Amino acid sequence: MSSSTAPTRPAAAAADPVDALLAAGRTRHRAGPVAASAAFGSRAMLKLKHDPKQLVDSTAIPILFTVLFTYLFGGAISGSTSEYLKVLLPGVLSMSIAIVTMYGGGRLAQDVRSGAFDRFRGLPIWRGAFVLGGLLSDGARYVFASVIVIVLGVAMGYRPDNGFLGVLGAVALVIVFGLALSLVWAALALALRDPAVVISIANAVLMPLSFASNVFVKPSTMPGWLQAFVKVNPLSHVATAARDLMNGGSGTTGAVVWTLVASAVITAVCAPICLHLYNKES
DSSP, X not given: OOOOOOXXXXXXXXXXXXXXXXXXXXXXXXXXXXXXXXXXXXHHHHHHHXXXXXXXXXXXXXXXXXXXXXXXXXXXXXXXXXXXXXXXXHHHHHHHHHHHHHHHHHHHHHHHHHTHHXXXXXXXXXXXXXXXXXXXXXXXXHHHHHHHHHHHHHHTTOOOTTHHHHHHHHHHHHHHHHHHHHHHHHHHHHHHOOHHHHHHHHHHHHHHHHHSSSSSSOGGGSOHHHHHHHHHOHHHHHHHHHHHHHHOOTTHHHHHHHHHHHHHHHHHHHHHHHHHHHHHTO
16 A cells, blocks of 8 residues: 655755744844944955055055165265154155055045945945945055054164154054045045046145155255245144154154144044945945
8 A cells, every 4th residue: 555745855955044044033133333344344455465466555655765765865964864764764654654545545446436335335234334444454554554664764774762662652643644544535435436536636635745744854944935834734743743752852742632633633524424425325
């Protein structure tokens, strides 16, 4: 006597995990701001790992300006390269980080233009994670550039009067300013969506600020009208703060406070603009 039985599904072919969660009355948790930002930061770092040539700018700029200006002008300006490095190195540190910030804006504009931006907007994550994650990876790039400047300077004979802690404080201060400045280029990238245009505008702003400053020479040697510009140039203030922290200058408190306040103001203005432009694209 035979009987027909209905085929049964193997145990291995269980329901999809998402269906199981829904059946149990549970839903997946939305990624928090910290986790989402860290994920986007890791993504940007992986891009550097697979495409190391993206670090060329962070490497070439510090080396070029430190070596070139020290050996070309060190003897003429300060009498010796070691003395000139006390003036130049903190300035090059500030200038290098400021220049490198533009490439974060270019990377963001490229993501927007390639369509990655549109895909990430559909994820159930905090709105600012995409921008903040990129800034976290930019911070790693700034640390890399800072290490190159300091190591190269020490190899060339620079000896900071305030030792390791002074150097560490200067690097931290310059990176804080660099992260705030990165928000300016991030807002520009979200508005223009063209990496070439973002880089061009950033160059047009940063190059005059870099050379019309106290990074390379003392303002007292400049014409009066240029001295007036140098005195209000943000990079001059940041370079002065870095020199004071590294070399024990007398104006440490004022220059450092100015840099921190300027960084806070830039962040307070540009961060909401970035979020507005991000939401505007939705």
